[in-house]
Amino acid sequence: MARLVRSTSARLSLRFAGLYAIVTALVFVLTYAFADREITDWVSEQLVKDGAGFVALYDNDGLEAVQAKLDGFAGFNFENYRIYLLQDASGAVITGNIIGIDRPASGDYVPSEAIQLGYAHHDKGIGYLLHEVTLGPYRLTLGTSTYFLEELSEVLVRGFAIGFVLLLLAGLTAGIAVGRKTERRLVAISGALKSVATGALEARVPVSGSDGDDLARLAAEINRTIVQLQKMVDAQTQISADIAHDLRTPMQRLRQRLETMLQSGHLPAQIETDVQAATDIADDLIETFHSLLRIAQIEAGQRANGFAQIALATVLARIEDAYGAVAEENGQMLEFVVQDKAASVLGDQHLLIQMIANIVENALRHNAAGTRIKVTLSRSQDRPVIEVADNGPGIPEDEREKVLRRFYRLEKSRTTSGNGLGLSMVKAICDLHEAELELHDNAPGLAVRVRFP
Amino acid sequence: MRVLVVEDHLETADYILSSLKAQGHVVEHCDNGRAGFLCALDNTYDVMVFDRMLPGLDGLTLIKSVRGAGVDTPILILSAMDGINDRVAGLEAGSDDYLVKPFSFQELSARLSALVRRPPLKTEEVSLQVADLEMNLLRRTVMRAGVVVDLQPREFSLLEYLMRNSGRVLTRTMLLESVWDFHFDPKTNVVETHISRLRNKVDKPFATELIHTVRGAGYSLHG
Numbered sequence: 001m002a003r004l005v006r007s008t009s010a011r012l013s014l015r016f017a018g019l020y021a022i023v024t025a026l027v028f029v030l031t032y033a034f035a036d037r038e039i040t041d042w043v044s045e046q047l048v049k050d051g052a053g054f055v056a057l058y059d060n061d062g063l064e065a066v067q068a069k070l071d072g073f074a075g076f077n078f079e080n081y082r083i084y085l086l087q088d089a090s091g092a093v094i095t096g097n098i099i100g101i102d103r104p105a106s107g108d109y110v111p112s113e114a115i116q117l118g119y120a121h122h123d124k125g126i127g128y129l130l131h132e133v134t135l136g137p138y139r140l141t142l143g144t145s146t147y148f149l150e151e152l153s154e155v156l157v158r159g160f161a162i163g164f165v166l167l168l169l170a171g172l173t174a175g176i177a178v179g180r181k182t183e184r185r186l187v188a189i190s191g192a193l194k195s196v197a198t199g200a201l202e203a204r205v206p207v208s209g210s211d212g213d214d215l216a217r218l219a220a221e222i223n224r225t226i227v228q229l230q231k232m233v234d235a236q237t238q239i240s241a242d243i244a245h246d247l248r249t250p251m252q253r254l255r256q257r258l259e260t261m262l263q264s265g266h267l268p269a270q271i272e273t274d275v276q277a278a279t280d281i282a283d284d285l286i287e288t289f290h291s292l293l294r295i296a297q298i299e300a301g302q303r304a305n306g307f308a309q310i311a312l313a314t315v316l317a318r319i320e321d322a323y324g325a326v327a328e329e330n331g332q333m334l335e336f337v338v339q340d341k342a343a344s345v346l347g348d349q350h351l352l353i354q355m356i357a358n359i360v361e362n363a364l365r366h367n368a369a370g371t372r373i374k375v376t377l378s379r380s381q382d383r384p385v386i387e388v389a390d391n392g393p394g395i396p397e398d399e400r401e402k403v404l405r406r407f408y409r410l411e412k413s414r415t416t417s418g419n420g421l422g423l424s425m426v427k428a429i430c431d432l433h434e435a436e437l438e439l440h441d442n443a444p445g446l447a448v449r450v451r452f453p
Numbered sequence: 454m455r456v457l458v459v460e461d462h463l464e465t466a467d468y469i470l471s472s473l474k475a476q477g478h479v480v481e482h483c484d485n486g487r488a489g490f491l492c493a494l495d496n497t498y499d500v501m502v503f504d505r506m507l508p509g510l511d512g513l514t515l516i517k518s519v520r521g522a523g524v525d526t527p528i529l530i531l532s533a534m535d536g537i538n539d540r541v542a543g544l545e546a547g548s549d550d551y552l553v554k555p556f557s558f559q560e561l562s563a564r565l566s567a568l569v570r571r572p573p574l575k576t577e578e579v580s581l582q583v584a585d586l587e588m589n590l591l592r593r594t595v596m597r598a599g600v601v602v603d604l605q606p607r608e609f610s611l612l613e614y615l616m617r618n619s620g621r622v623l624t625r626t627m628l629l630e631s632v633w634d635f636h637f638d639p640k641t642n643v644v645e646t647h648i649s650r651l652r653n654k655v656d657k658p659f660a661t662e663l664i665h666t667v668r669g670a671g672y673s674l675h676g
Contacts, residue, residue, distance in 0.1 A: 113560070248533050252555035256468045259558055262669065263475075276669075286555050287638055294637075306541060315519050321607040322633050325646045354637045422640065 013175020017168050024167065028160040032153055039152070040129065043144045044108070047131035050142055058135035066135060067095050083115060083128060084141040086135075086389040094138065101130070101141060126150060185215050189222065201230040228370075237300075244293060251289065255282045291421045298351065312343045312377050312384055312452075315352050319375065323360050331369030334360070337376045343384035345452045347433045355429040358422045359388045359448050367392035371445075380451070389447035400439040454499035454569055455479045459489030460531065461507055465554070469502065472558045473565075486510025493519045498526050499569045502561075503548070505532035505539065513546045520547035521605065527568035531556070557668035563622040581616040584676030586655065586663055588616055597659055607632070608651050615664065615674035624671035648672060 058066050072086045074097040085096035093099060100116035111127040128143035188206050195203035204226065205219040258279045260265060267275060320336050327334035345352075356375075363373045371388045395403060404427045430437040430450060440447040454607050456473055460466040461484050473480045482496075483489040486509040493501060494513075499518075505512040512530055519528070529550040530543045540551045581588040585598045593609060596600040604612065611632050615623065625644045629635040633643065648664065656662045665673050 009515050040502070195607070246534075248554050249464075252465060255557060260468075263472075277555045279669075283557075290553065290638075318634060322635065322643045323641070325607075325650055326641050326643055329646050329649075350634070353635065357635065357639060364641055 002327070012140075013171055013178065016366070017171040020167050020171060021164060024160060024164050028156060032156055034200045035152055035156070036149055039149060040146075043129050043146075044131070047129060047142050047144060051131050051133035054140055054142075055133050055135060058138075063135070063138065066140070066266045070095050070140075081147075083141075083145075085141040087139050087141075089137045089139075096141075100197060101143075104130075110143075110144075112145075165391050182215065185219075189215075189219060192226075193222070195231070196226055201226060203235055240293075240296065244289075245288065251282065251286055255279065255286070258282060266434070288421065291425060295421065295425050295428045298425075298432050307346045307348060309344050310347045310349045310352055312345060312352075312386060313338050313341050315349070315356055316375060316377055319356050319360055320355050322357065323364065327364060327373065332364060332367065333372045334364075335372065337374065337378075339376065339378040340384060343377055343379060343452075345384060345433060345435075351429045351432065355426050355450070356386060356388070356428050359450075362422055362448075363388055363392070363446070367445075385449060386452075386453040387447055387449045389442045389445060391442065391445040394441060394444055394446040395439065399443065403439070404437070454565075455481075455497060456565065457481050457483070457489070457492055457498045457501040457526075459483045459486065459492075459502065459507060460504045461485060462504070465504075465531075468558070469561065472562070476562065476572065484508075486515045489515055490518055493526070494522055496524050500565050501526050501528045502565070503528055503530050505530050505543070514544060516543070516546045516548050517594065527570065529561075529564055529568060531561075559585070559622070559667075560624050560626060563624045563627060563671060566621045567623065567627065569619055576590050581613065583616050583619045583674060584661075584663060586616070588613060592653070593624075595655075597655060600658070604651075604654060608647065609655055611647055611651055612655065612674075618674075620673065620675045622667045622670050622673045627671070 017116055035243050052180065054066055054069075057069060067086065070086060073082065073084060074095075083096070083098050085101060086094045088094055097118050098115050101110065102114040102116075104114070108130045109127055112129060115128060126145055126147040128145055130141060130143045132144070185206075185229050190453070192203045192205040205222045207216050207219045207223065241329060258275055261275050262272065262279065316336055320334075324334055360373070360375065363371075367373070367390050369393045371390050373388065376385075376387045376389070378385050404423050426448075427437055434453045436449075436451040438449040440449060456478050458466060458469050458473075458480060460469065460482070463484070466482055466484065470480050470482055481492060483492050486507040486559050488509075489503065489507065490510060503512045503515055507515065510518070512532075516528055516530070519526075527550075528548045529552060530548045531552055531554060532539055532543070533554045543551050549568050552561060552564060579589065581590065587596045587608075588594075589596075590613070595604055595609065595612065611628065614628065614631050626638070628644050629639070632647075635643070652662075652664050656664055661676075663674050663676065665675065669671050
């Protein structure tokens with residue numbers, strides 16, 4: 001749900017609901033003001049017209065006729081909807097349905113308190129619109145209650161409130177429905193992109209519906225991009241394969257020639273030494289070539305297909321088997337601490353062994369006799385961690401990132417053998433296993449940490 | 454031994470053929486998969502070398518066809534592709550070993566020799582013997598000239614592999630793969646260190662050497 005609220009369409013629909021609310025309120029205010037004015041005008045006109053009618057009646061038929069008509073009206077009076085008051089010049093009431101008015105200083109509106117009914121008011125808060133006409137010596141006051149205005153506003157408020165709630169609900173429902181559908185399609189898109197990121201370039205985004213909406217167009221565009229990417233990668237792979245093949249053959253021939261020379265057994269001693277040295281160089285070249293291709297393959301993620309659950313303690317046992325003796329010969333202490341015996345990861349055993357072997361070999365080769373190297377398998381934040389820590393000279397902080405680059409070698413290690421591909425290989429294997437590779441200061445020394453997922 | 458080489462790259466084929474012949478082996482050569490398949494059906498070879506990429510019938514299909522025809526002669530695949538997955542695919546198809554080009558002839562020769570089947574040992578293999586060196590596989594003990602030799606587990610595995618292949622040359626790569634399950638080239642002298650330790654225990658205290666260094670190739674254990 002939280003995910004849904006964060007989704008673009010849900011946020012959009014909420015924003016629209018908010019906008020609807022503001023517009024609705026504005027329409028309400030305008031409608032009310034307009035209706036109020038129109039109705040007030042209409043009532044005032046009515047009063048003026050009635051007043052003129054009474055004037056005409058008085059002029060034609062005299063006071064009695066007016067009085068009779070007023071009494072008749074009063075008989076129909078309903079909750080003081082209309083009020084009549086006929087007074088003589090002294091202000092004495094001749095007839096009407098009220099007994100007096102506190103006239104307003106100005107304007108033609110009085111609150112109902114100003115009307116003296118002669119009995120209790122029951123429509124508090126309602127006022128009257130008044131109109132006065134003079135019939136000879138008499139004064140006739142006509143009034144109409146404004147309660148319908150209050151009622152109108154009540155009806156309007158209720159209507160708008162209900163409408164607003166319905167609008168909000170409809171907006172939210174539509175937003176959530178659209179959000180869900182969009183979310184599903186976005187999940188499909190991001191799923192396909194994730195596959196592509198892991199090297200599965202045959203993955204495609206499902207292009208849902210033929211309606212060609214924005215998401216369908218986006219999906220089609222992404223698919224075109226992936227196809228293009230695949231073409232480029234294929235072309236690059238083909239070029240690499242061609243180069244690899246074209247280089248491999250001369251390297252094979254070079255090695256063969258040197259080997260044939262050595263095997264002939266007729267070489268003078270000095271030349272034999274040189275040929276042997278040349279063979280070793282050819283072997284280094286071939287080894288570097290193999291390593292580069294291997295790193296490229298691992299980076300391409302090809303090997304993830306054959307992953308199995310691998311016990312990390314077993315990997316460390318292999319390393320201990322191989323390098324315990326080497327460290328002893330070097331006068332170094334290689335120590336293994338397995339804190340989490342059960343730790344296992346989904347991976348490739350050969351590559352995991354190679355990765356830890358490379359890290360341990362770096363520690364063995366770049367540290368002097370007497371160095372202590374500790375390999376620890378532990379669990380941190382519920383993730384298996386292998387750490388190889390030494391107390392040697394370490395790597396300066398600004399160089400730590402660089403050593404992961406291909407062919408990068410620290411100044412001081414240029415004298416030792418190696419092609420500078422070891423840590424690149426480690427990094428590639430880490431990435432393949434979605435593990436994080438960290439280089440830390442072991443104060444003193446270097447700690448290389450592999451954090452598995 | 455009799456070797457069938459199926460390789461379309463003539464220069465490589467020539468190199469393999471002449472080197473094998475120089476060692477006194479009988480070699481036949483086919484330059485395409487179909488001819489290779491027909492030759493393999495003769496079933497008279499001790500070991501066969503197939504290139505991974507062949508015209509007519511590719512290496513993997515060739516292996517499957519040969520195995521499908523009931524020929525169980527050991528097969529080594531040569532590949533120009535540095536196939537990490539290829540290796541697995543090759544072994545799954547029914548090959549016995551895998552070598553990536555460029556390779557040294559010594560590596561190829563050592564691997565081919567190791568592939569040639571030996572007559573099975575009498576009884577269930579409970580012990581191995583080379584000259585005066587005896588290994589009891591059940592009790593995991595080693596004696597030389599009646600004296601107990603105390604070995605670490607990995608030294609024992611290394612010696613067992615050397616004894617099982619006594620008389621054959623075993624390269625550094627073969628030892629790394631078989632004894633340590635290392636499928637890469639270590640930058641430290643893992644093999645040399647262990648061989649040296651093994652020698653200190655198995656050879657040094659005695660009159661004759663059993664573990665021999667074969668220059669430019671590897672090691673061999675023999676009397």
